[in-house]
Amino acid sequence: MNQLELRDLQVVYSGKNVLQVEQTSFERGKIVGIVGPSGSGKSTLLRVMSLLERPATGMMNVFGTSVHLPSLTHANGLALQRIIGFVQQKPTMFDATVFDNVALGLRYRKMDRATIQARVTEALKLVELEDAEAQRAPTLSGGEAQRVALARVLVYQPDLLFLDEPTANLDPYNVSIYERVIQAVHRQHQTTILIVSHNLQQARRLTDRCLFLHKGRIVEACDTASFFEQPQTSGLQDFLCGRMIY
Numbered sequence: 001m002n003q004l005e006l007r008d009l010q011v012v013y014s015g016k017n018v019l020q021v022e023q024t025s026f027e028r029g030k031i032v033g034i035v036g037p038s039g040s041g042k043s044t045l046l047r048v049m050s051l052l053e054r055p056a057t058g059m060m061n062v063f064g065t066s067v068h069l070p071s072l073t074h075a076n077g078l079a080l081q082r083i084i085g086f087v088q089q090k091p092t093m094f095d096a097t098v099f100d101n102v103a104l105g106l107r108y109r110k111m112d113r114a115t116i117q118a119r120v121t122e123a124l125k126l127v128e129l130e131d132a133e134a135q136r137a138p139t140l141s142g143g144e145a146q147r148v149a150l151a152r153v154l155v156y157q158p159d160l161l162f163l164d165e166p167t168a169n170l171d172p173y174n175v176s177i178y179e180r181v182i183q184a185v186h187r188q189h190q191t192t193i194l195i196v197s198h199n200l201q202q203a204r205r206l207t208d209r210c211l212f213l214h215k216g217r218i219v220e221a222c223d224t225a226s227f228f229e230q231p232q233t234s235g236l237q238d239f240l241c242g243r244m245i246y
């Protein structure tokens with residue numbers, strides 16, 4: 001099965017339903033944008049799909065393998081976790097060199113030194129930070145840190161790449177590097193990419209498909225051109241026009 005699918009997903013915080021998805025699927029090898037107002041559940045959705053958080057209910061089927069998310073243990077989820085690359089909104093840089101930060105996932109996978117060296121060099125070159133290998137990661141600028149965070153997941157060549165507001169707070173130069181990298185990775189590896197973005201132009205530039213999340217529900221999901229040119233619901237129409245929606 002060439003799909004990533006969610007069914008009967010529900011996330012509840014302090015008695016409040018913050019995410020409720022009956023069914024949605026993502027075609028393998030596509031870039032999908034997730035947009036919606038602040039607090040609509042976008043980051044929660046990515047955290048749950050990255051297995052960092054367990055929902056109250058929900059099944060996820062990843063290319064034919066089905067998992068019951070609430071009961072998934074760390075040990076049972078490990079194989080799946082290893083094909084997922086998640087870059088969080090505010091990535092943590094460990095107090096080590098850029099090289100060691102990027103090598104982390106490969107060391108967990110017990111790869112040999114030569115492979116680690118080659119993969120890290122390649123990933124840093126891709127994000128245009130090959131000269132920063134020896135720099136202490138906490139001294140990086142915000143834009144550089146975001147690119148290192150991306151290199152840190154690209155280095156293990158994930159099948160699924162989840163990006164949460166990857167270019168918020170970056171200048172146009174860093175945004176364009178970041179977008180080029182995403183497109184190059186997608187072209188080369190046909191990675192399935194989900195990207196949360198408040199930058200509607202970016203969602204339009206990068207994605208094949210978009211979904212609109214409002215109050216924890218997927219209200220609209222379609223190809224990117226239709227999403228922006230023919231929004232069906234008043235919620236999405238208002239959102240795209242910059243009107244406050246409730």
Ligand SMILES: Nc1ncnc2c1ncn2[C@@H]1O[C@H](COP(=O)(O)OP(=O)(O)OP(=O)(O)O)[C@@H](O)[C@H]1O
Pocket residue numbers: 013014018036037038039040041042043044045
């Ligand atoms: N750990 C938590 N405990 C309680 N409530 C939470 C927790 N995490 C998120 N929430 C709530 O869940 C809702 C969805 O949050 P989420 O961060 O997923 O929204 P978002 O769409 O990503 O927002 P933004 O665009 O502002 O980043 C919000 O109302 C938020 O306050």
